[in-house]
Amino acid sequence: MKPHFHKVPVTLQSSFSIRHDKKPNFGNIWHYHPELELHYVIKGEGVRFVGDNISNFEPGEMVLIGENLPHTWRCKDEYFQNNTNLNTEAMVIHFLPDCLGKYLINLPEAYLIPKLFEKAKSGMVINGEAKQKLIELMTNAVDATNIDRIIILLSILKTLAETDEFESIVASSNTFYQSNESETLRINKICNYTLSNYKKDITLEEVASLSNLSVTSFCRYFKLMTKKTYYDFLIEIRVSHACRFLIENKLPTEMICFDCGFNNVSNFYRHFKKVTGMTPLDYKRKYLN
DSSP states (O other): OOOEEEOOOTTOOOOEEEEEESSSSOOOOOEEOOSSEEEEEEOOOOOETTTEEEEOOOOEEEEOOTTTOOOOEEEEEGOOOOOOOEEEEEEEEEEETTOOOOGGSSGGGGTHHHHHHHHTTEEEEOOOOHHHHHHHHHHHHHOOOOHHHHHHHHHHHHHHOOOOOEESSSSSSSOOOOOHHHHHHHHHHHHHHHHHTSSSOHHHHHHHHHTOHHHHHHHHHHHHHHOOHHHHHHHHHHHHHHHHHHHHOOOOOOHHHTTTTTTSSSHHHHHHHHHSSSSHHHHHHHHHH
């Protein structure tokens, strides 16, 4: 998907942005910005898009997004319904690589920080003790003022730079380009339609008509924008929801198969293993254990 440029609001009196958001949902616009983003989900669940990766997110997840890496957190459909009591909550920090001065990252004592920024370009899911320490620091940063803000940000950078308790999100490094408004609306319309209708048979004719393109032109356009076919994109969406159902452990695998839009069990097993590298049973055992 071709991402939309997002201007992160930062006041003239601040070198970086820290927010504690409580909203009905996280929105659905796939976007990028030059700032790095540390995103901690307190409430909310759904599907996370980072670069060319599609995964589930849930409360307690902390992710560091590198500069200009496209991303969005798309909540489950229930979060977009007006009559629901569901809501999301997150703490988010945005900061430019040189927000504390261009000379900081060139200091010999700070050699780990440029390495951190390189790792962040692939996205990082932060785990373990590092995550717990960062939660405390982010909480303190929300109300901090003056020099205390700088000290906390340096502590956050130190924790991120020194930890090995993380998993990279994006396997390959793709180049993404700025998009105009019409292209942003088009690709987000396709994405949202797919997320709302993944349980049923979606034809190429349907999604092509959403884009006002012929099937051939749509297939070429989607592959150019996302580096994958629309069919592969749809399969990844279905598998990501199947992963969530398996973790919840409330339905038999055969029922999950059909609830996620697969037409037969053998097809489901084949696609699930191709996307995750393991069978549904192995996936469930690994998570529950």
